[in-house]
Amino acid sequence: MNDDPPPAPGIPPPPSMPPVPRAARWLLHGFAVLCLALGVIGIFLPGLPTTVFILMAAWAAARSSPRLHEWLWYHRLFGPMLRDWSRGGWVSRRAKWHASFVMALCAVVLFLTVQKLWIPIVASSNMAVVLIWLWYRPEPPPPQ
Structure with missing residues (x-):
């Protein structure tokens, strides 16, 4: 270091x-x-x-x-x-899109691989809540 x-x-x-x-x-x-x-x-x-x-x-x-x-x-x-x-809890738009893509991918994998339907439903619901919170976070201002 x-x-x-x-x-x-x-x-x-x-x-x-x-x-x-x-x-x-x-x-x-x-x-x-x-x-x-x-x-x-x-x-x-x-x-x-x-x-x-x-x-x-x-x-x-x-x-x-x-x-x-x-x-x-x-x-x-x-x-x-x-x-x-x-600086204020900023999250970049790129990070928001990346998180959305990865969570959607995880939800698809869960629905395709888990036998008990309630598990992917609960997991996807939690991911949806996190994504809603994430997309409401402010984004950093564009570079000058």
């Missing part, structure tokens, strides 16, 4: 958080690493949300590991979503 290039000009520094007790710091750091791992797996595994896990990893890292939090903040893939979220 120390060999990363310096942050790009124009990117604000990550927000700092007040320190937490040592025991909580260890627990939060473990939670951050777990969420980061799940977020990375979610890139490749449909149905496992990447964004939510990266947001939770950044939250926990901000309170437990400034180095990990800074790495996430300036990361090429994860940084933009964290910075957009911190």
Whole structure:
């Protein structure tokens, strides 16, 4: 993590958080690493949300590991979503469409493979609620 290039000009520094007790710091750091791992797996595994896990990893890292939090903040893939979220809960239109596609794909797979009809109905209903919430999130302003 120390060999990363310096942050790009124009990117604000990550927000700092007040320190937490040592025991909580260890627990939060473990939670951050777990969420980061799940977020990375979610890139490749449909149905496992990447964004939510990266947001939770950044939250926990901000309170437990400034180095990990800074790495996430300036990361090429994860940084933009964290910075957009911190500016007002923004979610890009591309991320919304991607989430919609993956959830629709998961719903189709569930309906085709699960024997008990109530399972895909409940899962699809939950995905629909998440998508409604997601599409109501504000989008970042267009670049100037």
